[in-house]
Amino acid sequence: MDRIRKRVRIAVLLLIAGFNVVMIGFFLAGSREYTIRIPDSQKRYEEAEVIVEDPSVVEYTGKEREGDAQLFHFRAAGKGSSEVGLINISPERPEDSDGREIEGYTEKRVVRVDGEETEARYFVFEVNALGMLKFCSPTDFNRWPVLMLDVMITMIAFCALLLESFLHGIRRDLYSYTTLQSGGLLIFLAVLTLMIVGLSILVLPRYQNYNLDILLTYIRYAFEVFVICAIPFILIFSISLTISNLQLIRKEGYRKKNLLGIGISLVLIAGVFICIILPNVLHALFRNMPVNDFSLRAQYVLLAVFSFFLSFMLSTMICGLIAARHVPKPDKDFIIILGCGIKKDGTLFPLIQGRVDRAVWFWKRQLELTGKKAVFIPSGGQGPDEPCAEAEAMKRYLLEQGIPEECIIPETESKTTLQNMQFSRTIIEERKKDAGVIFSTTNYHVFRSGVLAGEAGLKAEGIGSRTKWYFWPNAFVRECVGLVYNSRKLIIALFAIVALSAVILSLLL
Numbered sequence: 120m121d122r123i124r125k126r127v128r129i130a131v132l133l134l135i136a137g138f139n140v141v142m143i144g145f146f147l148a149g150s151r152e153y154t155i156r157i158p159d160s161q162k163r164y165e166e167a168e169v170i171v172e173d174p175s176v177v178e179y180t181g182k183e184r185e186g187d188a189q190l191f192h193f194r195a196a197g198k199g200s201s202e203v204g205l206i207n208i209s210p211e212r213p214e215d216s217d218g219r220e221i222e223g224y225t226e227k228r229v230v231r232v233d234g235e236e237t238e239a240r241y242f243v244f245e246v247n248a249l250g251m252l253k254f255c256s257p258t259d260f261n262r263w264p265v266l267m268l269d270v271m272i273t274m275i276a277f278c279a280l281l282l283e284s285f286l287h288g289i290r291r292d293l294y295s296y297t298t299l300q301s302g303g304l305l306i307f308l309a310v311l312t313l314m315i316v317g318l319s320i321l322v323l324p325r326y327q328n329y330n331l332d333i334l335l336t337y338i339r340y341a342f343e344v345f346v347i348c349a350i351p352f353i354l355i356f357s358i359s360l361t362i363s364n365l366q367l368i369r370k371e372g373y374r375k376k377n378l379l380g381i382g383i384s385l386v387l388i389a390g391v392f393i394c395i396i397l398p399n400v401l402h403a404l405f406r407n408m409p410v411n412d413f414s415l416r417a418q419y420v421l422l423a424v425f426s427f428f429l430s431f432m433l434s435t436m437i438c439g440l441i442a443a444r445h446v447p448k449p450d451k452d453f454i455i456i457l458g459c460g461i462k463k464d465g466t467l468f469p470l471i472q473g474r475v476d477r478a479v480w481f482w483k484r485q486l487e488l489t490g491k492k493a494v495f496i497p498s499g500g501q502g503p504d505e506p507c508a509e510a511e512a513m514k515r516y517l518l519e520q521g522i523p524e525e526c527i528i529p530e531t532e533s534k535t536t537l538q539n540m541q542f543s544r545t546i547i548e549e550r551k552k553d554a555g556v557i558f559s560t561t562n563y564h565v566f567r568s569g570v571l572a573g574e575a576g577l578k579a580e581g582i583g584s585r586t587k588w589y590f591w592p593n594a595f596v597r598e599c600v601g602l603v604y605n606s607r608k609l610i611i612a613l614f615a616i617v618a619l620s621a622v623i624l625s626l627l628l
Contacts, residue, residue, distance in 0.1 A: 294569020458499020
């Protein structure tokens with residue numbers, strides 16, 4: 120089944136690649152020609168003349184009527200730029216059928232035709248290295264819709280692939296960075312796609328100005344809307360996280376890790392301020408000043424980075440919550456209990472006791488439903504300030520709960536969660552091959568523990584115990600940040616690809 124799935128995905132990717140080649144080829148082939156479309160119901164431009172400054176760059180190939188519009192056709196001849204003048208023979212002011220002055224020209228001049236002075240409007244054509252004829256005007260008509268259609272269809276196709284990958288991961292491989300990354304990319308790309316498609320359907324049919332600037336503007340709108348829609352949740356989340364952190368510090372004392380939630384709250388609020396509030400305030404204060412290209416691009420980058428961060432945080436939370444609420448089938452052979460520190464008298468802290476209680480609950484439930492006794496593997500070595508190994512302390516507690524001693528095999532050497540999984544795997548494989556395994560830990564720690572189990576080569580599902588309300592948010596966010604950090608290579612690679620694409624586009628277009 121997995122082989123068929125992979126073949127289908129490869130086939131879809133090849134279809135997307137082929138479609139892009141065809142569409143981009145069609146776009147590039149047609150981009151050597153350019154048509155300016157001017158609304159002209161009064162036929163004032165029917166006798167207009169066109170003057171090309173440099174015919175070696177751009178050629179004028181003629182004009183024609185199309186309904187209430189006058190079309191002027193041009194073709195690329197060579198790389199460079201050239202002024203083109205449109206001379207209106209009619210003595211009247213050039214206006215369209217709605218009485219609005221035609222826009223998009225760079226300069227208005229007076230020229231002499233047949234000994235008489237008349238008004239001419241000049242604009243500039245550019246031909247890039249690919250031989251594409253470029254003219255940015257609100258009245259243009261060209262093949263940019265082809266490229267925008269290609270972008271939208273490609274994004275929709277990738278969203279479908281990411282959705283399939285994420286749902287497959289939830290069903291078959293929940294504890295995986297691939298699942299988390301698929302979810303983060305899906306959220307990020309889906310928001311972008313919905314906004315671009317929606318704006319294109321609602322806005323573009325009213326205008327003729329299809330161009331790269333419009334596409335980039337829509338992308339910026341998509342990021343802005345995403346962040347604006349997230350503001351209520353960011354505020355609620357940040358306030359709740361800060362309150363829980365303050366309560367955690369009051370209960371358990373000041374520690375750097377107990378400040379993480381407050382730090383994340385400040386980052387989220389600062390992100391909203393820098394990406395949304397500050398640019399709008401500056402625009403309102405300096406409305407009449409020209410927009411600096413660098414500041415606009417900087418806003419694009421900040422919006423993209425912040426939206427990307429929010430997408431991955433949301434994906435991590437979704438995966439973490441699904442993992443924490445998951446209850447495995449009652450058919451397991453071994454139950455690993457992950458240690459996390461014990462008291463100086465050898466008894467259990469509430470946090471680790473909750474993990475053991477959750478494991479006992481599953482053991483008793485499975486015994487009641489199937490009659491099958493699982494074997495406990497309490498896992499944890501002895502810390503420098505602990506009287507005994509954590510596994511031994513958990514074993515004593517299990518015996519107090521009525522668990523038979525023959526159902527308990529302590530693992531007393533591990534110091535980290537990864538070692539918990541590695542050493543427990545050795546114990547399991549010595550006793551049974553292809554055993555059914557679960558691990559018990561605190562709810563916020565289930566997903567990351569499952570990832571580490573996979574890294575240790577152990578196929579296991581997790582169950583999570585509850586913890587105090589003020590402890591859970593900070594710990595869960597700490598896990599989220601850790602998971603996002605572990606995906607940093609993918610995130611950096613994606614932004615490098617986007618940055619490189621932007622540089623290439625700016626050089627060519």
